[in-house]
Amino acid sequence: MLERVKLEERRLDDYQDIVGEEVVSHIRELAAPLRDARILHINATSFGGGVAEVLSSLVPLMRDVGLDAEWQVIEAGDEFYDVTKACHNGLQGMPLAFTDEMKDIWRMYNRMNAERMEGHYDLIVIHDPQPAGLLHYNEGVVGDNWVWRCHIDTSRPNLEYWEFFERFVVQYALNIFTMPQFVGPGIPQSHVLIIPPSIDPLSAKNTPMDPDIARRIVADMGVDVSRPFVTQISRFDPWKDQFGLIDAYRMIKPRRRDLQLVLVGSMATDDPEGWQYLDKTIEHAGGDPDIHILKNRSGEEVGALQAISDIIVQKSIREGFGLTVSEALWKGRPVVGGDAGGIHLQVIDGETGYLVDSIQECAERIFYLLQHPEQVERMGEAGREHVRQNFLTTRHLADYLRLAVRMLNPAGEPTGQPAARRGV
């Protein structure tokens, strides 16, 4: 049996004030024919990073609307996570070697976890590359309908990695990507479904917070709340480009001596590189007392920072989606975001923030917004509305319900057949 993640409660009715009655009743209609359908989500970690964040709201909501949904995580040793971090990097385009030994480690842990799967499910959703081999090694024992959900930016993959994974992922009935640009070579169009992620407006991090309370929480983290500060919240990872942001901050600093930079990162259990990159980031900051580097902050602390930062930055070079962008926009903060992947969906250049593709441009946009609070206000409002329309968990839930109806065809004959397996 794989480890089952303990879930918090969520009630769809509680979202009505935010998204309206129509959305809530539409979701109930979609869910009605799926009553008691057994849905299993599997990923690599229950903590840290966007996938865990999404599942911790989506799965309880699926349960609330009548589905028998569960979330399980695979188990593996450090050697596996070293390999899967390389896979993450390779699939996002880093020029890395992918040795036979690495492939063997990946296969071994996928086989082991596949053999430990128990029960029978109507729909199995496998998240990200780490457990992508589960269908192949489980051979459909725990169910016939499997989909693979890719959360990372595979727009320009290292082909050695992509080709290895492609052989596993085409075995799934559907491959879900965040954007059409992420669909790699070899995936038949008939297998592709585009679904962007979402944030939960009712999670501790995203519920409205009294500004005085937020200021107290942020001050307790060592930030001087009487001076301006810009914040980036993300794992410590080269793709998130904390170094580039520190360099941008240094370009602004001579003109804004009062500026502080806050970098917050969670140390996910499936991200062994995080600790090394954290050390390098501290080194890059060179002891500047106005750069605050913090880790593993609670939802409330992250929410407080996002609510009262002057500007939020997400200076990524590759980005699957970047929940942190929607989280910030939802709090009425504009985002200066790297011109990459899923940030495009959220930052509408000049409307909800700015897209930047160099350190210089990042510095200029931050500086401009610091000097123009009226623009911050305007973009913040537009950003919040953009998120309300597109990136709340209710929209995501509806997308998954439509997917389940399509796969399970509860009113008629089952249609979701696994594709023929190929030798891997």
Ligand code: UDP
């Ligand atoms: N996060 C957090 N505490 C931290 C750092 C990050 O709760 O100290 C959360 C952040 O708010 C977001 C998630 O971790 O919800 C990161 O998801 P994102 O999609 O931005 O990036 P990923 O890590 O999946 O690449």
